[in-house]
Amino acid sequence: MEKEHAQARPNGPLAGIKVVEFAGIGPGPFCGMLLADMGAEITLLERAGGTFASQLFGGGRKAVANRGKKSLCIDLKHADAKRLVQQLVDDADVVLEGFRPGVMERLGFGPEECLARNPKLIYARMTGWGQSGPLAPRAGHDANYAAIAGVLDTGRHHGGAPWAPPTLVGDMGGGGLVLAWGIACALLEAGRSGVGQVIDAAMCEGAALLAHGLFNLEALGEWQGQCALDSSAPFYDVYECADGLWISVCPLEPQFYRTFVERLGLAADPAFAGQQYDAQRWPAMKVRLDGIFRSQPRAHWESLFADTDDCVWPVLSMKEAPEHPHNKAREAFVDIAGVTQPAPAPRLSRTPGAIRRPPPLLGENTRECLTQMGLSAAEIDRLVESGAVSLPRNA
Incomplete structure (x- = not known):
């Protein structure tokens, strides 16, 4: 090179x-x-x-x-x-x-x-x-x-x-x-x-x-606490996996969120059904997702979401990034x-x-x-x- x-x-x-x-x-x-x-x-x-x-x-x-x-x-x-x-x-x-x-x-x-x-x-x-x-x-x-x-x-x-x-x-x-x-x-x-x-x-x-x-969101009164981008939302965060590595989860759009919960087998779960942006549900949802992602190594989640548009990707280190296929x-x-x-x-x-x-x-x-x-x-x-x-x- x-x-x-x-x-x-x-x-x-x-x-x-x-x-x-x-x-x-x-x-x-x-x-x-x-x-x-x-x-x-x-x-x-x-x-x-x-x-x-x-x-x-x-x-x-x-x-x-x-x-x-x-x-x-x-x-x-x-x-x-x-x-x-x-x-x-x-x-x-x-x-x-x-x-x-x-x-x-x-x-x-x-x-x-x-x-x-x-x-x-x-x-x-x-x-x-x-x-x-x-x-x-x-x-x-x-x-x-x-x-x-x-x-x-x-x-x-x-x-x-x-x-x-x-x-x-x-x-x-x-x-x-x-x-x-x-x-x-x-x-x-x-x-x-x-x-x-x-x-x-x-x-x-x-x-x-x-x-x-972010100043735009602040002006709208939507920043911190109940914002999809400030790590409050369970569907825009990073989660630790069983091997201590991390996965980034960002299915903001409803269509991506829908298939995301389906892949995790949560489509029928009352906590994940209904309104994605109901902030009252977020703390419990985050706890549940945290447990799920901690149950398997990062490679498992990479494989599970590899062919989807669910916006789930590994958090790579600087040593790993140059070797990623993309x-x-x-x-x-x-x-x-x-x-x-x-x-x-x-x-x-x-x-x-x-x-x-x-x-x-x-x-x-x-x-x-x-x-x-x-x-x-x-x-x-x-x-x-x-x-x-x-x-x-x-x-």
């Missing part, structure tokens, strides 16, 4: 778009990965000591969010390095940064300075709270942003069943994905107007945006540099996304990037000697 994805592919829809990404953690790198998957040329500016992200998630080839990027190891505070960054920004379509408000300005690469030099530039800023407001200068993480957005509270569940995966709501969905959407919109508009702009993406606001449907058939996961990871998405018929290179080692492309900028070998050697840039170890 790795060999296949290393082969030449059609140019992605963002081919020719140049992005300067200031290395960070979480949603910023993920946003850059999405752009790289779709063909953008990403120059990743990394510092010699790496980042907290490289310590937490692993650096080099294991840093999945850096796939498709080139690593230029550079000291942003060095005078010579600043001139190099300015040159990169002058030639870029997008600048991507995820520092706290004010950091880029102090480094001399704030949006005012950069747009003055490159009026068509899209300056994409990723923060937890946004560039303004009382929380703007404060630290936070995924669950904090989801909490303030009113979204974390919606993940309540009785018991310790799998329900709310970490980092997805605030960091990746509300952060990186929303920022990538903003960049795509801004690039499209800049192509018409010839003028760039600044994108202020806040994870807190993105998390709230993802939860628009995921294998669609090549939903790929192996790059020995790391199994999700393939680019969504799928475009004419200009598909692709992983064009594995995640780079720290500074792996320093010399390549500087050469492409027009620097001679002697000039590069001088920059290395001064500490303005760094080459990979043993290079």
